[in-house]
Amino acid sequence: MATFSPSSSSSSSLLHQRTSIPPKQCYYSRKFSLQQSTKRVSAIHLHDGASTKKVSPVKADGPATILKDGILSMPSVTLPEEAIDEENSTVSITVVGASGDLAKKKIFPALFALYYEGYLPKHFTIFGYARSKMSDAELRTMVSKTLTCRIDQRENCGEKMDRFLERCFYHPGQYDSQQNFLELDKKLKEHEDGRVANRLFYLSIPPNIFIDAVKCASTSASAANGWTRVIVEKPFGRDSESSAALTRSLKQYLDEDQIFRIDHYLGKELVENLSVLRFSNLIFEPLWSRQYIRNVQFIFAEDFGTEGRGGYFDNYGIIRDIMQNHLLQILALFAMETPVSLDAEDIRNEKVKVLRSMRPLRVEDVVTGQYKSHTRGGVKYPAYTDDKTVPNDSLTPTFAAAALFIDNARWDGVPFLMKAGKALHDRRAEIRVQFRHVPGNLYNKNIGTDLDEATNELVIRVQPDEAIYLKINNKVPGLGMRLDRSNLNLLYAARYAKEIPDAYERLLLDAIEGERRLFIRSDELDAAWSLFTPVLKELEEKKVLPEYYPYGSRGPVGSHYLAARYKVRWGDVGSEQ
Numbered sequence: 001m002a003t004f005s006p007s008s009s010s011s012s013s014l015l016h017q018r019t020s021i022p023p024k025q026c027y028y029s030r031k032f033s034l035q036q037s038t039k040r041v042s043a044i045h046l047h048d049g050a051s052t053k054k055v056s057p058v059k060a061d062g063p064a065t066i067l068k069d070g071i072l073s074m075p076s077v078t079l080p081e082e083a084i085d086e087e088n089s090t091v092s093i094t095v096v097g098a099s100g101d102l103a104k105k106k107i108f109p110a111l112f113a114l115y116y117e118g119y120l121p122k123h124f125t126i127f128g129y130a131r132s133k134m135s136d137a138e139l140r141t142m143v144s145k146t147l148t149c150r151i152d153q154r155e156n157c158g159e160k161m162d163r164f165l166e167r168c169f170y171h172p173g174q175y176d177s178q179q180n181f182l183e184l185d186k187k188l189k190e191h192e193d194g195r196v197a198n199r200l201f202y203l204s205i206p207p208n209i210f211i212d213a214v215k216c217a218s219t220s221a222s223a224a225n226g227w228t229r230v231i232v233e234k235p236f237g238r239d240s241e242s243s244a245a246l247t248r249s250l251k252q253y254l255d256e257d258q259i260f261r262i263d264h265y266l267g268k269e270l271v272e273n274l275s276v277l278r279f280s281n282l283i284f285e286p287l288w289s290r291q292y293i294r295n296v297q298f299i300f301a302e303d304f305g306t307e308g309r310g311g312y313f314d315n316y317g318i319i320r321d322i323m324q325n326h327l328l329q330i331l332a333l334f335a336m337e338t339p340v341s342l343d344a345e346d347i348r349n350e351k352v353k354v355l356r357s358m359r360p361l362r363v364e365d366v367v368t369g370q371y372k373s374h375t376r377g378g379v380k381y382p383a384y385t386d387d388k389t390v391p392n393d394s395l396t397p398t399f400a401a402a403a404l405f406i407d408n409a410r411w412d413g414v415p416f417l418m419k420a421g422k423a424l425h426d427r428r429a430e431i432r433v434q435f436r437h438v439p440g441n442l443y444n445k446n447i448g449t450d451l452d453e454a455t456n457e458l459v460i461r462v463q464p465d466e467a468i469y470l471k472i473n474n475k476v477p478g479l480g481m482r483l484d485r486s487n488l489n490l491l492y493a494a495r496y497a498k499e500i501p502d503a504y505e506r507l508l509l510d511a512i513e514g515e516r517r518l519f520i521r522s523d524e525l526d527a528a529w530s531l532f533t534p535v536l537k538e539l540e541e542k543k544v545l546p547e548y549y550p551y552g553s554r555g556p557v558g559s560h561y562l563a564a565r566y567k568v569r570w571g572d573v574g575s576e577q
């Protein structure tokens with residue numbers, strides 16, 4: 001073990017102060033401000049000039065404290081031995097299903113962005129694995145064509161891309177072939193070159209072959225002396241039973257702490273910021289309850305249909321595709337109680353608790369829709385069922401709205417509304433918090449007749465154009481006394497010059513670093529499915545007809561009736577959004 005014991009040092013000198021860390025390493029902290037604000041030493045980042053590695057202290061003797069003039073006093077922390085041994089360890093990342101859409105669109109670009117920014121460890125190798133026949137050179141050509149990520153306009157991008165591609169390789173193989181995975185293992189070993197070998201497998205394949213691939217990877221290509229982790233993509237089953245069966249099968253080959261169930265919405269910047277906003281600002285946390293909040297809305301909209309993914313989508317539908325995972329995860333983060341710390345288990349414990357306090361969704365609290373063909377400006381937009389991979393008589397919802405409730409002391413009676421849809425008039429993901437009326441408001445008569453319009457609303461716009469804004473009532477300048485609604489607006493593009501990383505970058509880095517906070521634990525998943533499984537079964541058994549809405553419209557009118565039943569008006573509708 002190595003001991004690190006700086007004390008009473010400024011944060012900049014802290015970066016270099018150490019006792020028994022080898023001289024070429026210094027401290028670099030991606031999350032330094034987080035550590036300061038939590039006043040706990042939960043992680044330390046080691047940086048050797050080329051790469052960064054996060055380590056958890058084995059032991060911290062006490063909390064960090066901020067003294068006068070920003071001087072930071074740190075406790076003595078004990079680091080694990082592997083933390084100081086970057087030279088002798090390596091990480092191999094195998095993208096299983098490398099020829100597929102997600103790998104090309106998201107995973108390889110995210111890995112390149114991490115490399116470009118210096119976040120990957122010094123020694124790393126990337127392998128693509130799939131059945132398609134490809135050489136290393138062909139994989140590199142394929143990857144280079146799809147590196148259309150945020151980095152590609154940057155300085156030295158071409159040069160860095162060449163360096164990155166030199167470290168990408170390909171192995172063709174079947175997903176259920178131990179022999180093919182043994183061959184992969186052999187190649188990985190050659191690249192690992194006798195170092196401590198850590199291996200990350202990213203399962204970017206259809207769910208019906210997850211288990212075959214996990215079985216082969218774990219039995220024939222696990223790391224011999226380092227860690228082995230597996231990132232599993234959604235869908236995690238299609239209901240409680242199939243999800244539990246998937247978990248059982250995964251656990252035949254992996255421990256829970258090796259399984260990284262990804263929900264990429266948890267990696268989005270504004271979703272990460274939700275806890276910061278709430279727990280580090282005095283003005284929000286005291287208002288975060290039924291006393292002040294009338295309703296909360298989670299809205300997801302896409303202005304395109306299921307084009308190209310109809311085959312997958314028809315078996316799942318929008319409730320499983322977006323609500324049960326992305327929107328529910330955001331809801332859990334929004335509504336959970338204060339966690340004991342920012343450690344993964346403390347956060348996930350709170351998320352499970354709030355999910356388990358929720359009422360299973362009732363069929364009368366759901367509205368479903370499906371888009372139909374629509375011609376606008378001479379262009380004909382297809383119906384969902386025009387997709388050749390979708391049956392003509394499919395009832396699969398491409399839109400749903402739902403009202404959910406949390407039966408605990410904080411949220412009793414507050415409607416949590418969700419709305420998700422494809423082929424709508426715009427693309428957005430946002431959280432809207434509508435506050436109650438001001439009691440005995442002196443200015444009621446200056447507001448007009450619609451008091452609901454005049455309540456405060458906090459909007460967290462996850463995408464596009466990331467922003468946080470608060471709608472307030474304000475006096476219109478002039479000699480009269482007229483109020484209007486104005487926004488206190490934090491528009492990220494105006495406030496921060498830095499680009500926002502893609503969610504997959506954050507999540508891949510976390511998986512490499514063993515940070516589980518943004519990945520879904522099996523009990524969270526069980527709780528999430530318990531809420532949606534009964535209603536999904538009922539909708540399917542009763543063959544409930546979706547309400548048809550034109551491609552490019554605002555979706556079924558039924559969603560407004562549902563909201564009105566709970567005295568809610570969707571915040572994304574109307575002139576001022």
Ligand SMILES: NC(=O)C1=CN([C@@H]2O[C@H](COP(=O)(O)OP(=O)(O)OC[C@H]3O[C@@H](n4cnc5c(N)ncnc54)[C@H](OP(=O)(O)O)[C@@H]3O)[C@@H](O)[C@H]2O)C=CC1
Nearest residue numbers: 097099100101102103130131132204205206207233234235
């Ligand atoms: N694409 C996206 O935007 C998103 C995808 N996901 C999830 O990520 C995973 C991968 O998605 P995506 O890349 O779109 O998937 P693809 O359909 O593109 O499949 C990935 C690869 O798996 C192999 N494959 C496809 N079908 C089969 C099959 N029936 N049997 C065996 N192998 C098959 C193919 O490789 P080969 O033939 O070379 O072996 C293919 O290139 C899925 O679980 C998906 O649900 C999650 C969120 C978004």
Ligand SMILES: O=C1O[C@H](COP(=O)(O)O)[C@@H](O)[C@H](O)[C@H]1O
Nearest residue numbers: 234264302321322326429463503
């Ligand atoms: O998981 C999924 O997410 C995408 C939307 O992701 P975004 O990051 O582009 O907002 C959605 O299109 C897809 O249907 C779903 O499977």
